[in-house]
Amino acid sequence: MRLLAAILALIMAPAYAVTLRWAAQNDILTMDPHSQNHATTHAIMQYAYEGLTRYSKDYQIEPCLATSWDKVSETQYRFHLRKGVKFHDGSPFTADDVVFSFGRIRQPQGTNQIYVAGIKEIKKIDDYTVDLLLEGPHPLLLKNIVDFRIMSKPWSEKNRSQSIQDYSKKEETFASRNTNGTGPYIIKGWEPDKRIVMTVNKEWWGKLDGNITDVVYTPIKSDATRVSALLSGEVDLVTDLPTQDVERLRKESALKILDGHEVRTIFIGLDQHNDELKYANVKGKNPFKDLRVRKALNMAVDREAIRKVTMRGLSIPAGIMIAPGVHGHSKDIDLVPRFDPAAAKKLLAEAGYPDGFEFTLDCPNNRYVNDEKICQALVSMWARAGLRVKLNAMQFATYIPKLLNFDTSAYMLGWGVPTFDGLYTLQSLVHTKTKGADGSFNQGRVSDPKLDELIDQLKVETDTKKRDALLKQGLEITRDQAYYVPLHHQMRPWAMKKGVTIVYSLDDRPQARFATVK
Amino acid sequence: MIFRRLWEHDLAWSFRRSPVTIVATGLTLICVGAALLAPWVSPQDPFDMAALNLSDAFTPPAWDEKGVGRYPLGTDNQGRDILSTIMHGARISLGVGLAAVLFALVLGVSLGLLAGYLGGRVDAIIMRIADVQLSFPAILIALLIDGVARVALPGDRHDELAIPVLVLAIGFAGWVQYARTVRGSTMVEKSKEYVQAARVIGRRPLAIMLSHVLPNVVGPVLVIATIHIATAVITEATLSFLGVGVPATRPSLGTLIRVGNEFLYSGEWWITLFPGIALVVLVLSVNLLGDWLRDALNPKLR
Numbered sequence: 001m002r003l004l005a006a007i008l009a010l011i012m013a014p015a016y017a018v019t020l021r022w023a024a025q026n027d028i029l030t031m032d033p034h035s036q037n038h039a040t041t042h043a044i045m046q047y048a049y050e051g052l053t054r055y056s057k058d059y060q061i062e063p064c065l066a067t068s069w070d071k072v073s074e075t076q077y078r079f080h081l082r083k084g085v086k087f088h089d090g091s092p093f094t095a096d097d098v099v100f101s102f103g104r105i106r107q108p109q110g111t112n113q114i115y116v117a118g119i120k121e122i123k124k125i126d127d128y129t130v131d132l133l134l135e136g137p138h139p140l141l142l143k144n145i146v147d148f149r150i151m152s153k154p155w156s157e158k159n160r161s162q163s164i165q166d167y168s169k170k171e172e173t174f175a176s177r178n179t180n181g182t183g184p185y186i187i188k189g190w191e192p193d194k195r196i197v198m199t200v201n202k203e204w205w206g207k208l209d210g211n212i213t214d215v216v217y218t219p220i221k222s223d224a225t226r227v228s229a230l231l232s233g234e235v236d237l238v239t240d241l242p243t244q245d246v247e248r249l250r251k252e253s254a255l256k257i258l259d260g261h262e263v264r265t266i267f268i269g270l271d272q273h274n275d276e277l278k279y280a281n282v283k284g285k286n287p288f289k290d291l292r293v294r295k296a297l298n299m300a301v302d303r304e305a306i307r308k309v310t311m312r313g314l315s316i317p318a319g320i321m322i323a324p325g326v327h328g329h330s331k332d333i334d335l336v337p338r339f340d341p342a343a344a345k346k347l348l349a350e351a352g353y354p355d356g357f358e359f360t361l362d363c364p365n366n367r368y369v370n371d372e373k374i375c376q377a378l379v380s381m382w383a384r385a386g387l388r389v390k391l392n393a394m395q396f397a398t399y400i401p402k403l404l405n406f407d408t409s410a411y412m413l414g415w416g417v418p419t420f421d422g423l424y425t426l427q428s429l430v431h432t433k434t435k436g437a438d439g440s441f442n443q444g445r446v447s448d449p450k451l452d453e454l455i456d457q458l459k460v461e462t463d464t465k466k467r468d469a470l471l472k473q474g475l476e477i478t479r480d481q482a483y484y485v486p487l488h489h490q491m492r493p494w495a496m497k498k499g500v501t502i503v504y505s506l507d508d509r510p511q512a513r514f515a516t517v518k
Numbered sequence: 519m520i521f522r523r524l525w526e527h528d529l530a531w532s533f534r535r536s537p538v539t540i541v542a543t544g545l546t547l548i549c550v551g552a553a554l555l556a557p558w559v560s561p562q563d564p565f566d567m568a569a570l571n572l573s574d575a576f577t578p579p580a581w582d583e584k585g586v587g588r589y590p591l592g593t594d595n596q597g598r599d600i601l602s603t604i605m606h607g608a609r610i611s612l613g614v615g616l617a618a619v620l621f622a623l624v625l626g627v628s629l630g631l632l633a634g635y636l637g638g639r640v641d642a643i644i645m646r647i648a649d650v651q652l653s654f655p656a657i658l659i660a661l662l663i664d665g666v667a668r669v670a671l672p673g674d675r676h677d678e679l680a681i682p683v684l685v686l687a688i689g690f691a692g693w694v695q696y697a698r699t700v701r702g703s704t705m706v707e708k709s710k711e712y713v714q715a716a717r718v719i720g721r722r723p724l725a726i727m728l729s730h731v732l733p734n735v736v737g738p739v740l741v742i743a744t745i746h747i748a749t750a751v752i753t754e755a756t757l758s759f760l761g762v763g764v765p766a767t768r769p770s771l772g773t774l775i776r777v778g779n780e781f782l783y784s785g786e787w788w789i790t791l792f793p794g795i796a797l798v799v800l801v802l803s804v805n806l807l808g809d810w811l812r813d814a815l816n817p818k819l820r
Contacts (some may be wrong), residue, residue: 309576380567
């Protein structure tokens with residue numbers, strides 16, 4: 001019998017290794033799954049680690065480490081865990097690991113607490129059942145916990161990695177350099193800035209929807225080098241394509257382009273808190289507190305020109321702060337402000353700035369698609385409305401601390417929505433700044449009591465119809481009050497060899513389990 | 519007549535006999551003239567943000583069927599006229615180059631004079647530093663100084679201080695050849711009778727160095743300086759191409775080539791090609807002038 005099984009396994013197992021070689025711009029920051037809320041890090045970590053729920057190919061919630069869940073009450077969910085799942089080191093997955101991971105991800109030195117926001121406690125009922133006790137009704141719970149990844153308690157304890165590394169102090173722990181998850185791929189090695197090598201987890205509980213047995217991820221900073229690597233056949237799949245090269249790659253017969261837009265909106269944030277605007281020439285007041293000025297800034301931006309020229313057609317001009325594909329977005333509220341520099345000038349004059357004023361725009365130069373070029377274009381567009389803008393472009397690594405210290409008067413940021421629901425954006429960007437998840441990236445310190453109330457209501461509203469109405473209202477107020485200057489929703493085509501098939505993901509995270517290479 | 523004397527001077531004579539030099543001088547004059555007069559003669563002010571129009575971006579050169587007469591060499595990704603950016607860019611490149619050469623010259627000649635005249639321990643120290651520095655490529659030294667300055671200076675002042683830092687970096691990378699040349703000639707001059715005589719009548723060393731030795735050792739320095747201008751412009755362009763030179767908002771030729779390089783694959787070749795040609799023409803003609811000056815001043819070749 002055993003022999004037969006072995007023979008069967010031999011026949012069924014792929015006879016040879018199939019490698020997917022994937023290149024993108026950035027390297028991961030760490031291998032600790034709870035440490036950094038960073039897109040590339042999550043994109044790689046989801047190969048090795050899993051959560052209780054996950055997204056299917058068409059972005060529906062499906063069971064992952066939990067097989068089913070019941071709603072005991074508005075504030076209590078019972079999750080039944082998958083039996084027989086093993087971590088990569090062979091130890092079994094149990095309720096203890098879930099409870100342990102919950103305690104771990106909430107440690108203050110990590111930046112992923114948002115994924116367990118609203119959960120008060122996780123209680124072990126038995127080895128394969130846990131109860132999630134909530135702070136209040138939580139309509140988005142199942143989506144929110146997708147990126148809450150489960151680590152093995154015994155492994156973490158054995159390797160003294162019960163605490164998240166303190167990334168800001170450059171601390172390294174065993175868990176920041178090694179992985180032990182339950183996921184479909186095992187990370188064999190990470191050479192920072194060089195490559196990450198993964199191989200398929202033969203003991204995985206799930207079934208691959210492709211034929212990839214090995215994955216090699218290569219971060220390649222330079223746009224031209226990354227594209228050349230694809231053209232020369234050194235890699236099979238490239239994400240983070242430079243916009244100017246997409247048209248040419250479309251014409252390559254050996255390649256194909258998978259089009260899609262990311263659920264990320266690029267916008268300019270404005271300091272609406274300080275009484276005197278920093279790095280500006282207006283003394284004693286803050287023009288951005290004036291709705292007319294904010295409206296003028298919006299009207300002076302020619303989003304269509306940015307789409308056509310700077311983005312080469314690879315963006316969707318934005319009027320609201322969430323992208324198509326995020327719940328709450330609809331064409332009839334995503335109204336792009338009319339481009340009218342003359343009217344903008346008039347509004348500025350009405351607000352008391354007939355000759356405009358001077359301020360500084362902070363901008364990252366290695367984070368978003370064409371970030372610095374967009375900022376340069378903004379500087380000249382605003383100049384035509386009479387505003388003299390100084391551009392201060394810098395690396396994202398120095399940019400983020402500056403932003404977190406509120407040391408800015410206008411800044412560019414992109415906001416992706418991992419939960420695919422507009423609440424995530426409103427809560428992080430528009431809600432009054434608090435120490436927790438509310439206003440977590442509201443760096444211009446927008447504060448509107450009416451919106452705060454609306455957002456707090458939105459968090460607990462379980463009636464879908466009422467909730468949708470609230471969401472729409474929240475997005476509309478944000479738009480009409482011009483609290484931000486939304487620019488566009490990013491489109492992120494992927495380029496690959498003809499023989500590669502993969503499912504486009506709205507969060508810009510290619511998954512090898514959905515890929516085949518011929 | 520002074521013109522007549524100039525015309526018949528042997529430098530002028532060798533100048534007239536070399537058509538290459540005449541062409542090189544012409545080209546240098548055009549480059550320098552365009553750079554100097556850029557604010558007045560360039561068709562557009564590329565630093566005036568309000569004059570830029572994003573919808574004019576990526577216009578090909580005028581002779582292309584999609585080209586426009588307003589932009590003879592086309593526009594870049596922000597709608598800036600390439601011809602104007604080249605003129606303003608050359609201004610910055612040349613300015614940085616000249617300032618760096620001047621800095622290297624003053625530093626190198628002073629140290630060379632000191633080393634050659636004083637000899638002994640001073641000589642040993644200065645020349646060993648020079649030897650060590652010579653074992654590194656100049657561009658590496660410039661990168662090092664630039665990198666250190668970037669870390670040491672406050673972040674929000676990088677852009678305004680970029681040009682002075684660049685001048686210092688290129689200058690420090692190039693002083694050695696001046697020092698070596700001057701030291702050699704100084705050692706020769708030091709043992710000559712006129713220096714001995716000056717010493718005997720009690721002139722102080724500094725005075726002897728400056729008023730007696732210096733005038734007799736600067737000849738070769740001028741030749742080195744001419745050729746060094748070309749090298750300095752290239753070093754500046756290299757640093758800017760690598761992204762550590764002048765900021766993109768006030769582009770030099772190297773920055774323009776770097777920016778244009780991104781669009782080479784997608785077919786907008788003019789953004790990088792024309793600044794590249796301008797750089798080649800500028801450096802080549804200055805180099806040819808330097809070569810000619812070297813040969814013309816070399817008594818062995820007369």
